[in-house]
Amino acid sequence: MSYDSIRARLNLYAVLPNLEDVVRDDPQMRALVSDARITVKFLVAGGPSAFVRFVGGVCTVGRGSGPEAAGAPAGSSAASSADSSATPSVVLSFASASHLNKMFGGTGSPIPLWGFTHLGFLKNEFTELTDRMAYYLAPSEELLSHPGYLAMNTQLTLNTAAFAVPVLLGHDADCIPLRHGLTQGTIVIKVLPDGPAVSLVCGASGVLPVKGELSHPSALVLLRDLPTASAFLNGRLDTFAAAVTGEVQIWGRIGMVDTLALVLDRVGKYLTPAAEPAATA
Amino acid sequence: MDTYSFAKSQELFARATKVIPCGIPGHFSPAPLVPPTAYPFFAMSGTGAHFTDVDGNDFIDYMCAYGPMVLGYDNKVVHDAAARQRKLGDTLGAPAPVMVELAEKLTAMIAGADWAFFAKNGGDQTNYATMIARAATGRPLIVAIEGGYHGVAPWMQGAGHHGVIAGDVAGFVRIPWNDVAAFVRVLAENPGQIAGFIATPYHHPTFADSELPDLGYWQSIRELCDRHGVVLIVDDVRCGFRLSLRGSAEFFGFTPDLACYCKAIANGYPISALVGIEALKGEAAKVFYTGSYWYQAVPMAAGLACLAELERLDAPARMQDYGRALTGGMQRLADEHGYELKVTGVPSMPYLRLTDDPSLMLHQRFCSECARRGAYMTSHHNWFMSCAHTQDDLDRTLAIVDDAFAALEKSPEGQGGS
Numbered sequence: 001m002s003y004d005s006i007r008a009r010l011n012l013y014a015v016l017p018n019l020e021d022v023v024r025d026d027p028q029m030r031a032l033v034s035d036a037r038i039t040v041k042f043l044v045a046g047g048p049s050a051f052v053r054f055v056g057g058v059c060t061v062g063r064g065s066g067p068e069a070a071g072a073p074a075g076s077s078a079a080s081s082a083d084s085s086a087t088p089s090v091v092l093s094f095a096s097a098s099h100l101n102k103m104f105g106g107t108g109s110p111i112p113l114w115g116f117t118h119l120g121f122l123k124n125e126f127t128e129l130t131d132r133m134a135y136y137l138a139p140s141e142e143l144l145s146h147p148g149y150l151a152m153n154t155q156l157t158l159n160t161a162a163f164a165v166p167v168l169l170g171h172d173a174d175c176i177p178l179r180h181g182l183t184q185g186t187i188v189i190k191v192l193p194d195g196p197a198v199s200l201v202c203g204a205s206g207v208l209p210v211k212g213e214l215s216h217p218s219a220l221v222l223l224r225d226l227p228t229a230s231a232f233l234n235g236r237l238d239t240f241a242a243a244v245t246g247e248v249q250i251w252g253r254i255g256m257v258d259t260l261a262l263v264l265d266r267v268g269k270y271l272t273p274a275a276e277p278a279a280t281a
Numbered sequence: 282m283d284t285y286s287f288a289k290s291q292e293l294f295a296r297a298t299k300v301i302p303c304g305i306p307g308h309f310s311p312a313p314l315v316p317p318t319a320y321p322f323f324a325m326s327g328t329g330a331h332f333t334d335v336d337g338n339d340f341i342d343y344m345c346a347y348g349p350m351v352l353g354y355d356n357k358v359v360h361d362a363a364a365r366q367r368k369l370g371d372t373l374g375a376p377a378p379v380m381v382e383l384a385e386k387l388t389a390m391i392a393g394a395d396w397a398f399f400a401k402n403g404g405d406q407t408n409y410a411t412m413i414a415r416a417a418t419g420r421p422l423i424v425a426i427e428g429g430y431h432g433v434a435p436w437m438q439g440a441g442h443h444g445v446i447a448g449d450v451a452g453f454v455r456i457p458w459n460d461v462a463a464f465v466r467v468l469a470e471n472p473g474q475i476a477g478f479i480a481t482p483y484h485h486p487t488f489a490d491s492e493l494p495d496l497g498y499w500q501s502i503r504e505l506c507d508r509h510g511v512v513l514i515v516d517d518v519r520c521g522f523r524l525s526l527r528g529s530a531e532f533f534g535f536t537p538d539l540a541c542y543c544k545a546i547a548n549g550y551p552i553s554a555l556v557g558i559e560a561l562k563g564e565a566a567k568v569f570y571t572g573s574y575w576y577q578a579v580p581m582a583a584g585l586a587c588l589a590e591l592e593r594l595d596a597p598a599r600m601q602d603y604g605r606a607l608t609g610g611m612q613r614l615a616d617e618h619g620y621e622l623k624v625t626g627v628p629s630m631p632y633l634r635l636t637d638d639p640s641l642m643l644h645q646r647f648c649s650e651c652a653r654r655g656a657y658m659t660s661h662h663n664w665f666m667s668c669a670h671t672q673d674d675l676d677r678t679l680a681i682v683d684d685a686f687a688a689l690e691k692s693p694e695g696q697g698g699s
Contacts, residue, residue, distance in 0.1 A: 174440070177440035177441040178440075178441040216640075218639070240298075240302075240303040240310065241295075241298040244318075245317075245318075246318050250315065251315055251640075251645060252641055253488065253641055254313055254315065254488060255487070
């Protein structure tokens with residue numbers, strides 16, 4: 001699969017689900033969409049699709065064209081939580097994966113296919129919301145010095161990393177051979193003392209990322225605190241050294257964590273600002 | 282029982298991380314030790330079956346430097362032989378006579394070995410063996426076992442690992458251990474393409490129980506290799522001379538075409554050997570393969586002395602006996618404390634696992650409690666017995682194990698702590 005196709009899937013399936021957290025945990029954003037009742041659908045021609053649904057002040061992101069479409073794929077954060085009530089929709093169409101990636105990079109615009117009566121929501125509330133998510137995902141030293149920003153950036157980066165895993169295992173040529181190392185049990189990655197946390201449920205059919213901490217993990221990755229987690233997730237920590245000093249504690253089935261680390265190391269190939277398609281296609 | 286602390290190890294590790302990637306890279310990295318803070322990172326000295334860390338803590342060593350220590354640290358017989366050769370010369374302008382003597386010794390000892398070739402590490406030899414197999418057959422593919430460890434060259438690490446590209450592993454087909462039918466399938470699917478079959482004498486992966494060969498497994502593999510003209514390579518780097526002084530293949534009742542040795546040859550002096558059958562000597566000669574220090578005479582002299590000592594002591598039987606006493610005693614103690622301790626592999630290289638917790642966190646805590654009390658044993662790699670382990674070591678170890686199990690009972694939910 002091409003670099004752009006994988007990147008588009010990561011944007012839709014790993015980055016976009018962070019809107020759920022932004023709406024839930026940022027009071028200003030929650031207020032912004034509290035009255036919204038709409039589904040925004042992302043369709044890439046010949047490629048992936050996803051939806052973002054707003055109902056009752058709650059944002060739900062999932063794979064496919066929406067909860068009314070039966071059989072949302074495993075891995076969708078909406079698969080288990082969305083009800084079947086239909087909402088008015090606006091559909092954003094992208095001519096290609098590259099087109100979608102440009103929009104996520106802030107340099108392209110989608111083509112609204114239908115739902116023109118809701119363009120106001122798209123241009124205003126939705127744009128403000130996605131800008132806010134982008135803000136949380138683009139840290140600087142100065143921003144990370146604010147505890148609130150640090151917490152949000154860490155949570156969203158952790159989500160992105162976890163939700164990137166099934167995409168990369170499914171499509172990245174370097175990661176596909178690693179599937180056999182993630183076939184049984186749950187890996188929990190948790191920031192001590194109280195989170196955030198993500199869980200990766202590994203089974204024969206693939207890896208299902210879940211926000212939060214599931215019980216009875218097969219392997220645990222415990223990050224000492226938010227600054228440690230932030231440094232870990234943003235590539236500013238010597239992870240081997242941190243594993244020895246106790247900043248990062250690893251327990252349980254270490255082989256699974258080793259394999260997971262190999263997959264996570266590839267996320268930056270697609271999602272860092274410096275990622276260059278030509279270099280990796 | 283008092284427990285150790287490791288302030289100097291941790292201080293030195295902090296210095297190491299500034300100037301060495303990973304602090305301590307490779308198989309000595311503390312990262313897989315769980316929790317690392319319960320283990321020493323740096324050793325200062327060693328005698329017999331013990332080593333002392335930089336904090337002055339004494340350990341009964343069940344990792345034996347991951348295999349090379351087979352007679353005990355600071356072994357006088359081996360050191361004296363090495364010292365005599367050092368006086369004559371080590372890395373010289375030509376190989377020393379001791380190289381021939383060591384080759385003669387190994388070919389006399391190891392069943393089916395007609396020649397020997399020396400290098401430094403086990404991975405040098407497993408790689409050389411695959412090159413010889415390809416040269417001898419003119420075929421591209423090597424069959425190996427899923428999870429089998431043969432060193433750190435790109436083809437040995439597998440696809441998806443850092444620094445490994447698809448082309449590095451394209452010439453290898455991995456099949457499950459103990460699966461003769463899988464080998465038959467691979468042979469059928471790749472007619473005239475399989476150059477070699479490489480595996481360890483029994484399956485001893487990290488993070489998983491060891492598996493002995495099923496009855497008739499090796500004989501079936503041997504027969505298939507003969508029928509299809511495939512070179513049979515045994516990686517005896519880890520097991521070599523801990524099962525049989527005539528080679529682990531002899532222990533399991535078959536004869537390979539090539540066999541790789543390393544760890545137990547010279548009790549810590551750096552040397553590895555590939556031995557092979559007469560029919561492959563010419564092809565081995567044609568494959569150009571060498572290294573700056575592969576002709577060092579001191580390790581060869583140490584190897585001669587070490588092998589003689591292993592024979593004198595009937596080393597495999599001695600290590601098997603100690604391993605049986607150790608693991609049997611540990612299982613009895615585990616049972617008394619209400620745990621189930623599973624032992625796999627062979628007694629001289631046992632792999633242990635508490636089965637009560639499938640996540641292995643309980644087992645990790647158990648091993649760490651033993652390490653804190655002076656029995657150095659890691660949780661996810663097979664252990665190694667040596668000829669230097671004594672009855673006193675055994676008694677002391679079992680006392681430590683008893684206390685470690687008691688410590689688990691005092692804090693049953695201790696996972697995540699250090």
